Amino acid sequence: MKTKDSVSKQFLEVQKLIRLARLKINLSVNTSLIELYWQIGAYVHQKLKDSVWGKSVVAELSDFIRKSEPDIKGFSAQNIWRMRQFYEIYNKNEKLSALLREISWTNNMLILSKAKSNAEREFYLRLASREAYSSRELERQIDSGLYERTINSGKNLSAVLREVHPMAEQGLRDSYMLDFLSLPRHHSEKDFRKAIILNMKEFILEFGKDFAFVGEEYRLQVGNKDFYVDLLFYHRELQCLVAFDLKITDFKPEYMGKMEFYLEALDNDVKKVHEKPSVGIILCKNHDSMVVQYALNRTVSPAMIAKYETGLPDRRLLERKLDEFYSLEEPKLEYKSE
Numbered sequence: 001m002k003t004k005d006s007v008s009k010q011f012l013e014v015q016k017l018i019r020l021a022r023l024k025i026n027l028s029v030n031t032s033l034i035e036l037y038w039q040i041g042a043y044v045h046q047k048l049k050d051s052v053w054g055k056s057v058v059a060e061l062s063d064f065i066r067k068s069e070p071d072i073k074g075f076s077a078q079n080i081w082r083m084r085q086f087y088e089i090y091n092k093n094e095k096l097s098a099l100l101r102e103i104s105w106t107n108n109m110l111i112l113s114k115a116k117s118n119a120e121r122e123f124y125l126r127l128a129s130r131e132a133y134s135s136r137e138l139e140r141q142i143d144s145g146l147y148e149r150t151i152n153s154g155k156n157l158s159a160v161l162r163e164v165h166p167m168a169e170q171g172l173r174d175s176y177m178l179d180f181l182s183l184p185r186h187h188s189e190k191d192f193r194k195a196i197i198l199n200m201k202e203f204i205l206e207f208g209k210d211f212a213f214v215g216e217e218y219r220l221q222v223g224n225k226d227f228y229v230d231l232l233f234y235h236r237e238l239q240c241l242v243a244f245d246l247k248i249t250d251f252k253p254e255y256m257g258k259m260e261f262y263l264e265a266l267d268n269d270v271k272k273v274h275e276k277p278s279v280g281i282i283l284c285k286n287h288d289s290m291v292v293q294y295a296l297n298r299t300v301s302p303a304m305i306a307k308y309e310t311g312l313p314d315r316r317l318l319e320r321k322l323d324e325f326y327s328l329e330e331p332k333l334e335y336k337s338e
Contacts, residue, residue: 009213026154034108041087044080058084086112093118099125114142123147131209144177156292161302164277165238166198168304173210176283178308192246193217193230208235220265229262239276241266242262250285253295260301277302284308 044061047053062077069075089112090097096118100108107128115121124147128138156174180202183196196203197216203212211233219234231244243262247255259280266278280303292305 030104031101031103037083038087038097040080041083042091044084044243045087045091048084055158074317082109082112089121090249092093095127096122099129102129103133104135104308107133107138108273110138110142114139115147120147131205133205137205144179146177149173149177156287156294156296156305158301158303159301161279161304164302165240165279167237168279168302169208170303171208171235171237172281172306174304174306176306176308178203178206178310181208181310184308186249189246189248192248196231196246210237211242214241220262220269222261222265222269227262227265229266232266236277238276238279239274240276241271243278243280243281247282247284249285250283251284251292251295251307254285254290255282256295256299256303259303260299261305263293265303279303281306315336319331 038048044053044058047057048055058080059077062080064071065075086100086108090100099122103125111121111124111128115124124138124142127133127141127146131137133141150173155169157168159170161168177194180199181192183191183195186314187195193216200213204213204222212235214232215229215232216231218229220229222228225311229243230246233242233244234240242267243259245259245262259282263278263280271278280301282303282305284305286307287305296303296305
């Protein structure tokens, strides 16, 4: 005899099938739409290149579509020019032309209009696809200079973290933009933690959607004493617990010892058998690169040191640093700045 709970579970399984099918349909529709815009862009490009059409013909084409297909939107003269630009930028790059079909047209246009090189376009295409960003979320990341900050930053990960979690280097950065916290100029670590809790959605969007929140001031009992991890998350891609130690000062070497203790306690008393070793992130206001290097060289824990900013960076300064990076590293890059 079936219980009410077993029937409910079966209903949820059917609901899951429906949602998966809906997702596949939406992905299929998006791919078809991008393919259509690609083909139109290629067609217009060739007609203009062969001097079969003059520029005024694009406006005439837009009027024709509007009158003959009144129910179809999105074919203004401006959008058709964008389709042509879309094709011209990506048609000789097979790697990027495959990626762009994985995200929405709106996100493609954001990347097309704001990114300045193939390397930057690839960065945001991969990011938007991996994190399933809405256009608002993607625009925030672009406007905050995420690409420039990532290129200009180091990877302050311990050797153990790289070994145990090879994907960590791709998914974790050493600099995060937390302008959405609206922290006062003078704030405590408690203020910092509470602001994150109140803005958890934005915090996870900044760090990555694979983060799942577990607890605030997570209690660890070791011997007869209690210790508290500021924030504890689970990372789906890395399949491990991630402990955050929040600091409103520059990084200090003694912070690493505290994190190593937390990770040992988590792995011994909290981690499940099928999970991988826990990771520690020490999030500081700033850090001295040499101090960080020394601390990471000696640690035997999978840990990293990151800094946070509470105001949008100066894009011009980031771009100057990026230009310096390209001038030094250009021979090693697959794509050159345009």
